[in-house]
């Protein structure tokens with residue numbers, strides 16, 4: 001439970017400053033922008049949760065190892081919301097969920113960054129957008 005709270009806090013902090021990174025000198029190598037590499041796999045959760053509120057979206061956990069996941073999409077808000085998930089190899093949208101609505105979906109994700117937002121009305125502009133990071137494995141086994 002504590003871990004969940006910590007993750008939610010992190011997500012909240014990230015969502016709070018969702019503006020794009022300032023444009024500055026580009027020093028990083030061009031390959032694989034913004035996807036970190038990790039030496040050991042992240043813990044693999046049994047289920048991933050996407051939680052929608054007015055006006056934010058949380059994805060818990062916000063970082064995952066690559067794999068196939070059951071994803072529970074929950075509308076904790078009062079209005080109609082849905083979630084679009086777009087990233088490497090993924091382009092899907094949940095049903096439109098009423099207040100308290102839940103939909104379980106399956107997503108297969110690989111290394112990269114995924115964007116999650118509510119495609120209804122101007123909800124994304126109101127803050128219903130967040131990101132999910134799937135780090136590449138630095139010592140990935142090939143073949």
Ligand SMILES: [Cu+2]
Nearest residue numbers: 081118120123
């Ligand atoms: Cu919405």
